[in-house]
Amino acid sequence: MQYLGQVLFLLLLVAGFGFFIKNIKKLIRNIKLGRDIDRSDNPKARMRNMIRVALGQSKMGKRPIPAILHIFVYVGFIIINIEMLEIIIDGLFGTHRVFSFLGVGYDFLIGFFEVLAFLVIFGVVVFWIRRNVIKLKRLNQPEMEGWAKRDANNIIYIETILMCFFLIMNAADGYLQSIGHGHYFQAGSFPISGLISPLFEGMNPDTVALIERFCWWGHIIGVMLFMNYLYYSKHLHIFLAFPNTYYANLKPQGEFNNLESVKKEVALMMDPNADPFAAPAEPVGEPEKFGAQDVMDLNWVQLMNAYSCTECGRCTSSCPQNTTGKKLSPRKIMMSTRDRLEDVSKILDANAGQFVDDGKTLLNDYITPEELWACNTCNACVEECPIDISPLSIIMDMRRYLVMEQSAAPVELNNMMQNIENNAAPWQYNQMDRLNWKDEN
Amino acid sequence: MSQNIVVPTMAEMMSRGETPEVLFWVGCSGSFDDRAKKITKAFVKLLNKANVSFAVLGTEEGCTGDPAKRAGNEFAFQMQAMMNIQVLDGYEVKKIVTACPHCFNTLKNEYPDLGGKYEVVHHTEFLKSLLDQGKLSIEGGQFKGKRITFHDPCYLGRANKVYEAPRQLIEKLDAELVEMKRSRANGFCCGAGGAQLFKEPEHGDKEVHVERTEEALGTQPEIIAAGCPFCNTMLTDGVKFKEKESEVKVMDVAELIANAEDL
Numbered sequence: 001m002q003y004l005g006q007v008l009f010l011l012l013l014v015a016g017f018g019f020f021i022k023n024i025k026k027l028i029r030n031i032k033l034g035r036d037i038d039r040s041d042n043p044k045a046r047m048r049n050m051i052r053v054a055l056g057q058s059k060m061g062k063r064p065i066p067a068i069l070h071i072f073v074y075v076g077f078i079i080i081n082i083e084m085l086e087i088i089i090d091g092l093f094g095t096h097r098v099f100s101f102l103g104v105g106y107d108f109l110i111g112f113f114e115v116l117a118f119l120v121i122f123g124v125v126v127f128w129i130r131r132n133v134i135k136l137k138r139l140n141q142p143e144m145e146g147w148a149k150r151d152a153n154n155i156i157y158i159e160t161i162l163m164c165f166f167l168i169m170n171a172a173d174g175y176l177q178s179i180g181h182g183h184y185f186q187a188g189s190f191p192i193s194g195l196i197s198p199l200f201e202g203m204n205p206d207t208v209a210l211i212e213r214f215c216w217w218g219h220i221i222g223v224m225l226f227m228n229y230l231y232y233s234k235h236l237h238i239f240l241a242f243p244n245t246y247y248a249n250l251k252p253q254g255e256f257n258n259l260e261s262v263k264k265e266v267a268l269m270m271d272p273n274a275d276p277f278a279a280p281a282e283p284v285g286e287p288e289k290f291g292a293q294d295v296m297d298l299n300w301v302q303l304m305n306a307y308s309c310t311e312c313g314r315c316t317s318s319c320p321q322n323t324t325g326k327k328l329s330p331r332k333i334m335m336s337t338r339d340r341l342e343d344v345s346k347i348l349d350a351n352a353g354q355f356v357d358d359g360k361t362l363l364n365d366y367i368t369p370e371e372l373w374a375c376n377t378c379n380a381c382v383e384e385c386p387i388d389i390s391p392l393s394i395i396m397d398m399r400r401y402l403v404m405e406q407s408a409a410p411v412e413l414n415n416m417m418q419n420i421e422n423n424a425a426p427w428q429y430n431q432m433d434r435l436n437w438k439d440e441n
Numbered sequence: 442m443s444q445n446i447v448v449p450t451m452a453e454m455m456s457r458g459e460t461p462e463v464l465f466w467v468g469c470s471g472s473f474d475d476r477a478k479k480i481t482k483a484f485v486k487l488l489n490k491a492n493v494s495f496a497v498l499g500t501e502e503g504c505t506g507d508p509a510k511r512a513g514n515e516f517a518f519q520m521q522a523m524m525n526i527q528v529l530d531g532y533e534v535k536k537i538v539t540a541c542p543h544c545f546n547t548l549k550n551e552y553p554d555l556g557g558k559y560e561v562v563h564h565t566e567f568l569k570s571l572l573d574q575g576k577l578s579i580e581g582g583q584f585k586g587k588r589i590t591f592h593d594p595c596y597l598g599r600a601n602k603v604y605e606a607p608r609q610l611i612e613k614l615d616a617e618l619v620e621m622k623r624s625r626a627n628g629f630c631c632g633a634g635g636a637q638l639f640k641e642p643e644h645g646d647k648e649v650h651v652e653r654t655e656e657a658l659g660t661q662p663e664i665i666a667a668g669c670p671f672c673n674t675m676l677t678d679g680v681k682f683k684e685k686e687s688e689v690k691v692m693d694v695a696e697l698i699a700n701a702e703d704l
């Protein structure tokens with residue numbers, strides 16, 4: 001019986017990490033459904049970008065209030081997880097506060113964790129108020145109905161509960177230490193939980209010890225559950241923000257890629273010596289689609305972007321089209337891409353890894369042409385995104401599909417493009433008149 | 442505004458055995474749009490005044506393909522690009538200046554990968570460098586003390602991080618430069634980019650150019666300065682829509698300088 005706790009703990013860890021690894025594998029599989037894109041260049045600049053933007057939160061500063069609150073939660077959450085190490089060792093070996101031999105250093109650490117835990121609670125409470133009471137517009141737009149809203153609140157509740165477990169556990173421990181109960185020897189300092197300890201006065205010490213154990217178990221079980229919740233949540237950004245900024249586009253924002261598949265065809269058309277009947281140099285497989293109709297036509301960075309999106313809506317609140325009441329919302333572009341990717345993932349799971357056409361595509365069933373045609377390609381969303389996501393690149397790839405595969409551009413745009421092809425200007429002017437301005441008055 | 446302007450073409454220069462320092466890429470708006478043609482001429486006057494050795498392609502110039510590319514038509518874009526690159530390389534062009542941020546962005550960022558590698562500058566950067574080299578001087582003149590707000594074109598600002606050159610030029614006019622709340626990297630689109638200029642907007646509450654014009658008018662300017670023919674069109678429409686055209690002018694930075702110099 002003596003080892004029951006330890007065995008249960010081990011099982012919990014195995015299950016927790018087991019499911020987590022399974023989800024990570026699925027995540028990687030899904031991201032790899034995307035087309036290849038080379039982002040291996042310039043590792044130093046990429047590393048710098050990651051450190052600045054993801055670790056250093058450099059793009060959050062534009063909006064100082066959420067930036068500071070987010071720092072509380074972010075730093076608090078990362079640092080308090082150091083405590084997990086002790087919890088795991090204690091749990092596996094049946095020890096209690098195994099790091100307490102660090103003495104003053106330990107006291108300091110625990111005290112520091114407590115302050116951070118308090119700041120985390122403070123941060124998420126304000127976040128909750130901003131979302132649910134003040135109802136900030138950016139956090140309550142149409143695409144945030146339903147699961148997105150519940151998800152955001154779930155994260156807030158889970159974090160609050162976890163931090164409460166941590167503080168109550170310390171409060172009980174501190175109280176038991178002060179009365180010299182059982183194995184609760186003097187260890188740690190409790191600047192925050194010390195304020196709760198007096199509540200235990202007069203209680204049966206065994207009950208207090210039970211509360212301490214309950215919170216200890218509650219904390220670790222909660223952490224394991226939360227870890228496995230990430231895959232389904234916008235909270236995935238706590239990991240993906242890092243690769244996402246590392247593999248971000250480092251070129252000027254105005255530079256859109258030149259489609260390789262088009263380059264070949266244009267070269268052929270421009271080459272006066274090309275033999276139109278010559279056998280193609282490459283083996284003819286399925287010809288590459290121009291642009292993107294579904295998630296598999298996007299590249300893996302764009303798919304990773306979709307999983308990384310924090311649904312913060314900074315992009316949408318800076319989008320000229322969205323802020324003037326149009327349907328286009330760059331955040332929704334990312335959320336729809338993830339939704340579709342998840343649906344594709346479910347199809348793969350159900351069919352032994354094979355994709356079976358479900359009659360749906362990202363285009364039309366998740367993102368409508370009306371949204372796509374509204375975009376100004378102004379890059380406000382890209383500039384704004386705190387983790388360097390480019391909703392614009394997805395919009396562009398889908399426009400390319402609409403135009404080059406379906407010839408489904410709005411009529412006026414078709415006219416414009418025809419003019420360019422016929423007379424090298426978007427309007428119907430003769431190229432021979434291009435210099436007339438010189439002599440006009 | 443009637444004195445002669447000198448606009449040599451590349452072909453003429455070549456036949457004389459000369460090579461200009463810089464090619465002035467006029468662009469479709471600058472060539473055909475009545476409002477934008479005035480900007481083109483203002484810029485040429487400044488080039489003439491500073492004795493810059495330049496030339497235009499004239500009838501050999503064709504759309505860079507930007508609107509087609511932003512609309513999603515890579516074919517039309519790459520065809521235009523390849524044709525233009527052939528012409529540019531034929532004249533061994535090294536440096537290009539243009540008054541259109543869309544041409545600027547496309548030539549600078551998207552042509553190199555297709556084989557067209559040139560040094561490309563926006564006309565505000567070019568004018569700034571003329572100033573720095575002492576080839577051009579700017580006196581405040583009629584703009585002294587006037588309130589001017591500058592609208593950042595997306596393809597000049599965010600897309601290519603050129604924020605200062607146009608502002609420094611405006612400040613040289615001894616004008617009072619007033620900033621809109623959304624400026625520089627936070628600049629708000631005029632509504633034209635992404636080929637929107639060529640089509641009706643989607644259904645919504647408001648038009649983008651009206652929103653931006655209202656923001657600009659909020660700074661109580663006498664002049665709204667732009668550095669892009671498309672922005673100029675959109676903001677001019679916006680000012681008309683708000684019935685403010687008698688009080689507030691929309692002008693290109695090049696026009697401001699040319700006017701200040703009484704050119």
Ligand code: SF4
Nearest residue numbers: 319375376378379381
């Ligand atoms: S690039 Fe398109 S989606 Fe992004 S902010 Fe501009 S208009 Fe909106």
Ligand code: SF4
Nearest residue numbers: 309310312313315385
């Ligand atoms: S794309 Fe970026 S800015 Fe937009 S909601 Fe997602 S994380 Fe926020």
